[in-house]
Amino acid sequence: MKLATRAALLVGLCTFTLLGGYYLLAMFNASNAIVDFNQRSAVTLGHVLLDDDLVLGDVANWGQTGDMPLPPQQVVERLANRFDDHFFFLLESGVLRAHNLPSSVSLEALWPTSQGLSFRLRVGSLPSVAINFGRKPYEIPGMPPELGLIWVPKSLLALGDEQDALKRQLSNGFAMSFALLSLLAVVLAWVGAKLFLRPLKQLELGFSQLGSGDLGVRVKIAGRDEIAEIGNNFNKLAEALQRLQGQYKQLSSDMAHELRTPLNGVQSRLEAMQDGLLPRDDNQLLLVQADLGRITHLIDQLCLLSLTESGQLPMKLEPVTVDALLPSLKSSFMPQCLQAGMTLELEIATDARCVADTQRLTQILANLMTNAIKYAHAGGVLTLGCRLGDDRACIYVKDRGPGMSAGQQARAFDRFYRAAEHRSERHSLGLGLAISAELARLMSAELTLTTAPGEGCLFELWLVKAP
Structure with a gap:
């Protein structure tokens, strides 16, 4: 796997992890926000919509016409016929005695609170709706004081459906945002990786050319980061190798000259002595010895340099x-x-x-x-x-x-x-x-x-x- 692909996958994985964590956290917070919203915005039924004097006045009128006392269920049915957009609940000592809930609506729970009553209603399979009745049940005129009456608008039952729709909307929105952001993160990671690795591509090409013998190659990497420093060191290396190559070429030329001159002199002098053109005396031998001494000195210098650079020359300090x-x-x-x-x-x-x-x-x-x-x-x-x-x-x-x-x-x-x-x-x-x-x-x-x-x-x- 190429370095660009690995870098892109690494960045993409990190981004995916971060976005995934963001998605889960956002969903958790959204869910909590919805529940908190429902709790904080629960209708305090003692102060909205249906006026309590209107309801209790009707009940009191029933007593004046001689219809009282009525059984609890009939009281609830009459109120339901009179106010068909509300649900009515008749309680006795905190226990539910009568209501006008249809079969599709169920009362899941009812419990007293410090200010009144709270209960949950559920319509079919929809989420239950929590309702806070912000006062004690109303006392019914002409009936025992342990009886109490409460009522809630039927429109509150749509709150559960709206809550479920809101959650689906939030979930879909978060999922779409997550998908788009993930795709954008991968694209940006890939582009960023390509841009980040462009100087390394230049270095790779430079080393390839350097390895093929092109010592004149140089790389141009802008900036002051580590990659730019590596590029500068590469240029210094190429310059040193080019200079060293020139030195070795000069060395080859100089060594050929330095060795050829004395060797040619020795060979010519020996051939002349063999042909009788020069006498075979000590002077000629001294000249041959001097030429051989120059060759020996050159070889000794090269050997000494090799030993010193390798650290193998013994020292007696x-x-x-x-x-x-x-x-x-x-x-x-x-x-x-x-x-x-x-x-x-x-x-x-x-x-x-x-x-x-x-x-x-x-x-x-x-x-x-x-x-x-x-x-x-x-x-x-x-x-x-x-x-x-x-x-x-x-x-x-x-x-x-x-x-x-x-x-x-x-x-x-x-x-x-x-x-x-x-x-x-x-x-x-x-x-x-x-x-x-x-x-x-x-x-x-x-x-x-x-x-x-x-x-x-x-x-x-x-x-x-x-x-």
Whole structure:
């Protein structure tokens, strides 16, 4: 199942649940509202429609004509004939004695209340109608006081039918609203899911193109949410892969050149010696050995970079006395500085000690010194020094050469990167600084570069200070 379908089903299910709960709750509240409405709007029969003086006056007139006393049922029948739109009930001590209810109407219950009487009437299978008679039964003139008379309009019996119709109407309305809202929710959920997943579709297409080898693909995702951040990271990944591909292409070209030149020289020299065109002496062998040394150095550099990046290069960390190491390094590079017409200065803090692998530390500093001699202007000043911080020791190499731009500084520690415009010689694959940075990382140190065009370069190696 596709992600869009699952998202739409999830949203639809949640919406269906919410609407279903709303429907059931609304029906429950509507039912309660109807019952409450009936209870609150029950007719108080002592104050509406048929006037009690009119009824009781007729009964009193019967007594004056000599027709009293009449049996209870006859009293009810006479009143029913006189007022045919009402039901009459004759009670004795709260017990029903006579009424004019037809066979289709039944009295379900009758009970006294604090204000009068309440009773329920039912017409056939329709819902029963609750009626509140808001006073005590009327006393009948000329009859015992325990007898009482009450009456209600026949029109009240239609209230149950109207109540049932109202409930059906509410139920149908709620059901229709629920169906329409559910359908609308599903449609909106589907559309929303499609809109929500559109950036992911772009990412999917981008990864597909990236996997097929199109490293120039980029995605455009607007916004500042997590998906936009993933899109930005995708673009950074594609850019890094494209840059890495260019570096490896350059590496292949450079390695082919660097290996082909000495190998061709060795092959040509050996063939010339075999053909007698060159003498077979020590000078020729030294030239062959120099070419083979260049090849060996290149292979060693690549192997070292592989070991450092994989973390498999063993490190022997121990306290190193920096103020003893730097003078030795100065002596080793003094001939190269003199040959380049540069002055080498030494700045050493007293009692400077750090935790490092002495061999790898020397290798890092040698790479930094070699780069500085290559890049800096002839006649310039090269500084090798050390200073102490609170918990770290810093060994730095500073030159006063042309410096680097911001873009070159950002890529200075990349593998195979060469700022060719600053090189005085091209026999390098751009691995020195990359190897130095990885060696520093393995020693829990950090190699940083501070530079600007025309202001030279300052390389700082921050190491853990030894106690």
